[in-house]
Amino acid sequence: MPADIRKLVVQVDEIRREMGRDVNPPTRRALAIAVIANPFAGRYVENLDALIAIGEELGGLLGEKCVQALGIAPGQAQSYGKAAIVGEAGELEHAAAILHPKLGAPLRKAVEKGAALVPSAKKQGGVGTAIDVPLGHKDAAFVRSHFDAIEARVSDAPRAHEIVVAVAVTDSGRPLPRVGGLQAHEIVGQDGLR
Amino acid sequence: MSLIDIRRVFTQVEDIWHEGGPRAEHPLRRGAIAAVLTNPFAGRYEPDILPMMEALNPVGLDMARRLLAAMAVPAEAIQGYGKGAIIGAAGELEHGALWHVPGGYAMRELLGWKGDAAAYKAGQGGAPTGQRGNALAIVPSTKKVGPPGATLDVPLTHINASYVRSHFDAFEVRVPGAPRPDELVLVLAMSCGPRVHARVGGLAADAIAQWDGQR
Numbered sequence: 479m480p481a482d483i484r485k486l487v488v489q490v491d492e493i494r495r496e497m498g499r500d501v502n503p504p505t506r507r508a509l510a511i512a513v514i515a516n517p518f519a520g521r522y523v524e525n526l527d528a529l530i531a532i533g534e535e536l537g538g539l540l541g542e543k544c545v546q547a548l549g550i551a552p553g554q555a556q557s558y559g560k561a562a563i564v565g566e567a568g569e570l571e572h573a574a575a576i577l578h579p580k581l582g583a584p585l586r587k588a589v590e591k592g593a594a595l596v597p598s599a600k601k602q603g604g605v606g607t608a609i610d611v612p613l614g615h616k617d618a619a620f621v622r623s624h625f626d627a628i629e630a631r632v633s634d635a636p637r638a639h640e641i642v643v644a645v646a647v648t649d650s651g652r653p654l655p656r657v658g659g660l661q662a663h664e665i666v667g668q669d670g671l672r
Numbered sequence: 673m674s675l676i677d678i679r680r681v682f683t684q685v686e687d688i689w690h691e692g693g694p695r696a697e698h699p700l701r702r703g704a705i706a707a708v709l710t711n712p713f714a715g716r717y718e719p720d721i722l723p724m725m726e727a728l729n730p731v732g733l734d735m736a737r738r739l740l741a742a743m744a745v746p747a748e749a750i751q752g753y754g755k756g757a758i759i760g761a762a763g764e765l766e767h768g769a770l771w772h773v774p775g776g777y778a779m780r781e782l783l784g785w786k787g788d789a790a791a792y793k794a795g796q797g798g799a800p801t802g803q804r805g806n807a808l809a810i811v812p813s814t815k816k817v818g819p820p821g822a823t824l825d826v827p828l829t830h831i832n833a834s835y836v837r838s839h840f841d842a843f844e845v846r847v848p849g850a851p852r853p854d855e856l857v858l859v860l861a862m863s864c865g866p867r868v869h870a871r872v873g874g875l876a877a878d879a880i881a882q883w884d885g886q887r
Contacts, residue, residue: 486699487686490742491847495679547685547742608848633823633844634691 481532482515484640487632488547496653505650507628509611510543512536512643519567519639529575536643537581541588544647555589556662557624559646561599561611565636573600576643586616589647594619594670606633611646617667622659623651675727679855680708681735682847683742693869700868702752704826704845704861705739707731714762714854725770728858732771732778735860740782745864751877752839752863753779753807756826757815760851768815771858779860780807783831808885809834820849826861830877834886837874838866 489509493501514536517528537560545552560581562573577598586592597612597619608631615621630644651662666672683706687699709731713721740747755775757768777792784806812827812834823846830836843861851857866877875887 484690485686485688487684489682489684492681492683493679494681495677629821629848631846633846 479517479528481512481535483512484515485513485632485635486543487511488543490547491628493653499654501653503650505648505653506548507613507646507648508544508547509628509630509644509646510540510547511630511632512540513632513635514641514643516565516568516572516639516641518572519565526571526575529572530579533576534580534584536576537645538584538588540643540645541585541647544645545588548647548649550649552588552590554649555616555647556650557613557615557626557648558585558589558592559597559611559613559628560585561609561630561644563601563603563607563609563636563642565638565640566602566604567638568602568641570600570602572641576641585645589616591617591667593617593667603636605635605637606631607636609644611644613646613648615662615665618660618665619671620660621651621662621665622657623655623662626652675712675724676731677710678707678731679710680847680850681738682706682708683739684845685742688868691868696868700863700865701743701745702843702861702863703739703743704843704859705735705742706845706847706857706859707735708847708850708855708857711760711763711767711854711856713767714760721767721770725773728770728774729777731858732774732860733781735858736778736782739860739862743862743864747783749864750783750862751831751865752828752841753783753811753831754826754828754843754861755779755811755813756824756845756859758822758824758851758857759815759817760853760855761817761819762853763817763856765815765817767856771815772813775813775858775860776811779811779862783807802883804883806832808832808883810885818851820852821846824857824859826859828861828863832883832885833875833880835875836877836880837872838870838876839863841867
């Protein structure tokens with residue numbers, strides 16, 4: 479059964495200046511968030527396959543929404559992340575079912591490649607709860623300039639029987655990266671790390 | 673130095689299919705755009721702040737265009753609008769009031785308002801003609817002084833008649849990390865329809881008759 483989406487939110491955060499310095503080109507981070515009904519709210523269900531399928535559906539949908547909002551070709555995406563907030567009538571494992579088994583493959587397709595782990599966060603919360611979605615370089619997790627996070631929050635969600643699912647995609651790293659480490663132009667991009 | 677120093681631009685578009693009731697065939701689309709810019713008057717009392725109001729005019733027009741593009745709809749699809757400002761802690765509420773004219777005028781012009789721009793800036797732009805037109809209604813607004821990440825509930829009303837009850841709404845806008853004390857967050861918001869389950873009666877959009885911006 480497809481996800482029962484109540485609401486879809488897409489954001490783009492463009493940073494042009496930081497500490498009085500131009501950021502050129504500006505950093506741009508997109509966030510796509512779906513507010514969905516939790517089919518297992520209010521009861522313990524052993525088999526979470528339905529949520530796993532929803533995760534697969536949303537990985538593609540939200541990944542594509544982000545790329546579209548950035549106005550880039552999929553291959554120009556540089557970092558990504560994912561997160562979920564489970565409403566009060568659900569359990570943390572519901573977020574795990576959405577995020578971990580099958581969300582990644584269609585998301586990687588939406589951003590072309592994606593050798594690296596998709597960093598994630600999850601929690602339970604009430605209406606208006608914020609979650610910090612971790613960000614990492616999509617092809618090499620050790621790229622230090624791309625370690626970041628973006629805050630996701632929907633003012634009227636999750637209600638008790640809902641789940642907020644967020645995917646973030648960027649076309650850039652932090653605004654003024656200068657703490658060394660592996661650089662994006664140095665990566666091999668095969669093993670997911672370097 | 674220019675009065676305008678934009679650090680960050682934040683856009684948000686949402687589609688709402690339902691809120692526990694019947695699923696809408698076409699979701700309600702709402703969008704907001706926030707510019708984070710330096711408050712040139714932070715940290716002191718500046719008696720003459722009007723040059724900033726003038727300088728914000730092109731900012732407003734650019735933001736209105738960007739918002740419409742992000743919402744991916746033609747101007748004719750916009751039915752509701754609103755605006756607002758969050759002033760960083762080193763500024764004063766009056767600095768947010770600078771947004772009233774440039775923010776309101778920008779959206780109204782984009783949506784087809786045919787009034788007199790000079791009169792608008794003098795505060796007389798809404799003079800009703802009684803003729804059918806677009807963006808006739810005042811753009812509702814809200815403002816406050818707040819810390820980084822403060823939320824602002826931006827009011828929304830129908831673009832042609834403020835009393836259209838189905839279109840009374842609000843859009844919560846928040847830019848994580850902004851405004852810093854010496855910054856302003858300036859917001860424009862637009863919507864493509866009534867609340868998703870609107871059913872409390874009152875003046876309906878298809879019953880607007882006076883074309884005076886109110887009814």
